[in-house]
Amino acid sequence: MEANQKPFTQRRAWKALAAHRQDWKTHLRDLFAADPKRGERMTAEAAGLFLDYSKNCITDETLSLLVQLAEESGLRARIDAMFRGEKINSTENRAVLHVALRAPRGASIMVDGENVVPQVHAVLDQMADFARQVRSGSWKGHSGKPIKNVVNIGIGGSDLGPVMAYEALKYYSDRSLTFRFVSNIDGTDFAEAVQDLDAAETLFIVSSKTFTTLETMTNAGTARDWLLQRFKGDEKAVAKHFAAVSTNAAAVAEFGIDTANMFGFWDWVGGRYSMDSAIGLAAMLAIGPDHFRGMLNGFHQMDEHFRTAPFECNLPVLMGLLAIWYNNFFGVPTIAVLPYEQYLKRLPAYLQQLTMESNGKRVTLDGAETDYQTGPIYWGEPGTNGQHSFYQLIHQGTRLIPCDFIAFIDPLHPLGRHHDMLLANVLAQAEALAFGKTLEQVRSEGVPDWLAPHKVFEGNRPSNMILAQRLTPETLGSLVALYEHCVFTQGAIWNIDSFDQWGVELGKVLAQRIIPELESEATPSLRHDSSTNHLIQRCRRLKAKTESAGSAGSVR
Ligand code: G6Q
Numbered sequence: 001m002e003a004n005q006k007p008f009t010q011r012r013a014w015k016a017l018a019a020h021r022q023d024w025k026t027h028l029r030d031l032f033a034a035d036p037k038r039g040e041r042m043t044a045e046a047a048g049l050f051l052d053y054s055k056n057c058i059t060d061e062t063l064s065l066l067v068q069l070a071e072e073s074g075l076r077a078r079i080d081a082m083f084r085g086e087k088i089n090s091t092e093n094r095a096v097l098h099v100a101l102r103a104p105r106g107a108s109i110m111v112d113g114e115n116v117v118p119q120v121h122a123v124l125d126q127m128a129d130f131a132r133q134v135r136s137g138s139w140k141g142h143s144g145k146p147i148k149n150v151v152n153i154g155i156g157g158s159d160l161g162p163v164m165a166y167e168a169l170k171y172y173s174d175r176s177l178t179f180r181f182v183s184n185i186d187g188t189d190f191a192e193a194v195q196d197l198d199a200a201e202t203l204f205i206v207s208s209k210t211f212t213t214l215e216t217m218t219n220a221g222t223a224r225d226w227l228l229q230r231f232k233g234d235e236k237a238v239a240k241h242f243a244a245v246s247t248n249a250a251a252v253a254e255f256g257i258d259t260a261n262m263f264g265f266w267d268w269v270g271g272r273y274s275m276d277s278a279i280g281l282a283a284m285l286a287i288g289p290d291h292f293r294g295m296l297n298g299f300h301q302m303d304e305h306f307r308t309a310p311f312e313c314n315l316p317v318l319m320g321l322l323a324i325w326y327n328n329f330f331g332v333p334t335i336a337v338l339p340y341e342q343y344l345k346r347l348p349a350y351l352q353q354l355t356m357e358s359n360g361k362r363v364t365l366d367g368a369e370t371d372y373q374t375g376p377i378y379w380g381e382p383g384t385n386g387q388h389s390f391y392q393l394i395h396q397g398t399r400l401i402p403c404d405f406i407a408f409i410d411p412l413h414p415l416g417r418h419h420d421m422l423l424a425n426v427l428a429q430a431e432a433l434a435f436g437k438t439l440e441q442v443r444s445e446g447v448p449d450w451l452a453p454h455k456v457f458e459g460n461r462p463s464n465m466i467l468a469q470r471l472t473p474e475t476l477g478s479l480v481a482l483y484e485h486c487v488f489t490q491g492a493i494w495n496i497d498s499f500d501q502w503g504v505e506l507g508k509v510l511a512q513r514i515i516p517e518l519e520s521e522a523t524p525s526l527r528h529d530s531s532t533n534h535l536i537q538r539c540r541r542l543k544a545k546t547e548s549a550g551s552a553g554s555v556r
Pocket of ligand 1: 210
């Protein structure tokens with residue numbers, strides 16, 4: 001029996017960690033007092049990122065047991081299998097090769113006997129060529145005007161990556177172009193995105209791996225109608241105002257998009273791992289091909305670190321193991337990601353999908369139900385905003401919430417003392433969480449007894465500090481790859497498939513059943529549960545009321 005086939009909770013290191021946790025009484029204050037070099041020792045650095053993990057509730061013993069758990073779980077073999085192009089996404093029988101998307105020209109990664117790296121670079125070159133035409137104004141719309149607005153239509157993995165990368169790297173973007181991202185089936189999203197745009201200067205990128213997704217195809221159809229309205233129904237306009245990113249050439253052609261303006265990718269790229277494939281086209285249009293390649297280089301540096309570094313100093317492995325330590329041994333269900341960088345405001349939303357769609361699984365690779373917790377809930381907001389809202393609970397609430405702080409040494413906008421204040425805040429938060437403030441300290445400040453307990457910070461609240469010199473395309477690539485491989489580490493140890501997403505299916509199927517029940521003129525015979533039936537009836541009744549009021553001319 002291979003090591004990772006042994007049930008998780010039966011592994012030697014798991015049992016040792018469980019016993020170690022039982023005896024755990026140590027406060028971070030004591031750990032730091034006992035080891036004056038702890039804050040320098042418990043650090044690691046790679047691909048432009050520095051990780052200080054010293055403010056975690058761990059000792060050297062904890063770390064060595066966690067590394068042992070990774071080894072007993074076959075993490076090394078699983079990493080090698082991914083990089084070899086094996087079909088480790090077993091429930092979909094697919095290779096998992098986002099690492100090939102950033103492999104340098106000349107590298108070789110085989111899938112089914114074929115080196116995929118040349119195809120990757122052929123698409124990157126095609127994207128770069130298109131980006132140069134649009135950015136230089138040589139790509140003309142149907143009426144001969146250059147493109148000024150780019151609207152990406154996609155959802156989930158075909159939206160969250162491009163929008164996050166666009167926001168994160170806005171500093172490097174061409175400000176003469178306007179970018180919008182439409183994802184929601186809610187018509188408001190489309191209406192607001194185009195309300196101030198001239199269709200003659202607008203390019204839509206329909207980003208959909210399958211080109212069948214309800215939201216994306218509905219929004220793309222609405223975009224087509226909006227464009228054709230401007231050009232009085234002249235279908236020839238579509239070729240000049242639509243590009244597609246997809247694996248489904250037939251559906252792209254059927255929609256009316258010239259497949260010369262289609263950018264392909266492959267079934268071995270999962271949606272939430274696709275921001276560095278052609279799905280990143282909108283981001284490339286914004287920042288230009290050179291910066292996009294810089295971002296890919298950052299990803300690749302972190303890939304190489306993950307693939308080769310010993311677990312003890314491997315950033316994604318360390319972060320994955322720490323997440324497991326809290327999740328499985330402290331019963332902690334959540335991790336906050338707190339970037340002290342306004343440009344990273346969409347990073348938490350992006351990471352929500354990356355982490356929770358990947359590791360929100362309750363069945364192992366063998367189909368057995370887990371008897372342990374898997375994927376924690378990731379969430380967050382940029383600092384310092386969060387400090388004035390939910391940090392209260394992190395500091396003084398009853399729950400333990402490990403935090404990942406992310407900060408940069410150099411500001412992109414050096415305005416007065418802003419950046420020193422920002423950095424001081426992130427360092428202070430980590431310090432306050434770890435060391436707190438004792439009752440004695442509070443009393444010594446003359447606080448009356450009745451108020452003192454409210455002012456105590458118990459501390460001992462763990463955090464990671466991720467520092468980089470400056471937010472660049474390279475550091476963004478390294479940072480995203482860090483979390484991708486951190487998720488991989490967790491999934492490998494839990495023995496789950498981090499690359500499928502069956503849990504999104506049921507709701508989609510049920511929605512398809514409910515759409516006609518809401519829309520039909522005749523009263524449908526409903527066969528749901530009593531709550532769903534009642535809600536559908538209520539929606540129909542109130543919708544009809546609005547419609548009849550509208551036809552009577554009383555609606556704004
Ligand atoms: C990501 C998921 C999912 C997917 C969207 C969009 O890993 O698979 O979020 O990206 O459902 O799918 P399409 O790109 O096929 O439209």
